[in-house]
Amino acid sequence: MTTEATSPTTAVEVVLPGRVEPDELVITRRSLPPLGSGQALVRVDATGVSFAEQQMRRGKYYDQPPFPFVPGYDLVGTVVDVGAGVDRTLLGRRVAALTKIGGWSSHIVLEAADLVDVPEGLDAAEAETFVANGITAWQMLHRIARVGVGQTILVHGASGGVGSTLVQLARIAGIRVIGTASARNATAVDALGAIPVDYRGDVPQQVRAMAPEGVDAVFDHVGGPGIVDSFRLLAPGGTLVAYGSASTKDHAGNSRLPVLKLFTRLLWWNLLPNSRSAHFYNIWAGKRRLSRFRRRVAEDLGSVFVLAAQGRLHAQVAARFPLSDAAQALELAESRTVTGKVVILPDLEL
Template sequence: MAGTMQAVLMATAGDPAVLQGVERPVPSPGPGEVLVRVAAAGVNFMDMGVRRGQFWTEIPMPRVPGVEGAGRVVAVGPDVQDFAPGQRVAWAYVPGSYADHVVAPAAALVPVPDGIDDEAAASVMMQGLTASHFATEFYPVQPGDVALVHAAAGGVGLLLTQIIKLRGGRVIGRVSSAGKADIARAAGADHVIVDADGQFAAEAVRLSGGEGVNVVYDGSGPATFQGSLDALKVAGTLCWYGPILGGPGPLDIMSLPRSIKIGYAVFADHVRTPERLRSHAAQLFQWMLDGQLRPTIGRRYRLADAARAHADMESRATTGKLLLVPGLAG
């Protein structure tokens, strides 16, 4: 397809300054592929890992980061039957999404229903499917369960809190600063612990009624690992996620207390086939249409300001979902 597009390119791994806005030719879709005009692209922690050189080592430089977004189909390649030009779609994992056009495998796309705008759709794909996996499949929350949610004012934490609540659970949210507490409460957290130093376990046990929580959702890295174990009740579950901050190191399984269970949750397992991707995405969209799930957009940035978006996310001062919005006025 003729014409040019705007994209964010990295020629080397490094700090946010390696992200540079460029102009490139608009690609054409091949067999089984769809060309989409991007209306909004999600900014995720995994994008930080790509930028630093932790992930995508098999993809040569220069490369366009980003994996998540929503937009409208421009053209379809041969053998594509599920989508047509003009249709609105969203995706959780299509490399190269920091651009105003992207070529996506048709199998990676989901249709977006009327009533959900592009920014809302982009906001719930990766983080919403992640939260869905955690609370409906990895540890299916039951009515009355008490969950401790780390980073409760972040993109995953806010969606996870809402899904736990709609399944009948109670939420103790942990946030790193007092300014984030009201945001966590607005999402439905029953209690909020303000803690930046990993001193949260005793308070979580107290708030749970003294027995400990049924499940901890912890993507905060090694600094919180021991506290998360200490917060669990007998036979409780620790849902560990987020590869960017690293793991807790070797574990002696026979030293684990209170018959607890530990697992590493990966959102890709939730959407391992196109059918599962579309089914779980449709559930998220239905919750949104029913008013049970409300994404929180923390900040919007121009494509040219992708470096600033990364720096803001790494500062841990942001809340909600960060989006790159092609065409956003500067």
């Protein structure tokens, strides 16, 4: 391990102790482990609240670890120490990483190979909104659905973290976007470049009025019974990309069952004799081929960061909270009243 005089030996963390309300999160301090070969110690400059943490709090995320654990799906930070075998020019560089858990911390040990450079000039909080959200949106749009210029897509939850990024990426690519949102967020969705549709109304009827032949792709994080409408709204040759089951997050019972039901339904549709296709997107699905997974994450997030650095892609920061107020950050994210992503920043006094 490379030892730096300024390298911290402890980290402040926000722990999710079990199926609890946001105000029952626990703030602790623990000793950092020694760095192993290929590892880096990262000071967390910004993390955030995604839908994953909201599910984890309820014990509903498909493959979450057993309680207790530190949530935090992704982060932007600065490398403050490196282990053996890691290029020391990494020290002091701002990086981004997918973590799944562990991001709600002042410092975290990560594999150096999982770190992606963040361009200079990007604010840490703004860059943070593009990590998991940007990778998800880019890969669904360009690697799975492969939507082309002039085509039309439907984005459910267009004012959310993934949705607002997906809308912008689609508009940059010359794609027409219809986006569902609450009436209060219609103006924000319109500002992003999408045609807003009130999700509380008759969505299929509203979408059919704008796309009589159907849409070329639907991006659906809601799941539940509404997934049938999403599939039926596809034009011939269209693609449905499901990437969650938000409608069942408060349902009692087995946390995996809604996802398994959704996956089975998508598989069944693909077996039917029609030209439409259905996919379930999981950002971690390719990790069994680790080198390829890392390469694609770096390429796709890098493409998103370039667009952000050019000023073509705009961060949607819903609010900023200090790490010590992670409970309030989680409550706001769950209120469904915000556009974009709630970001958590370090507390200097901790």
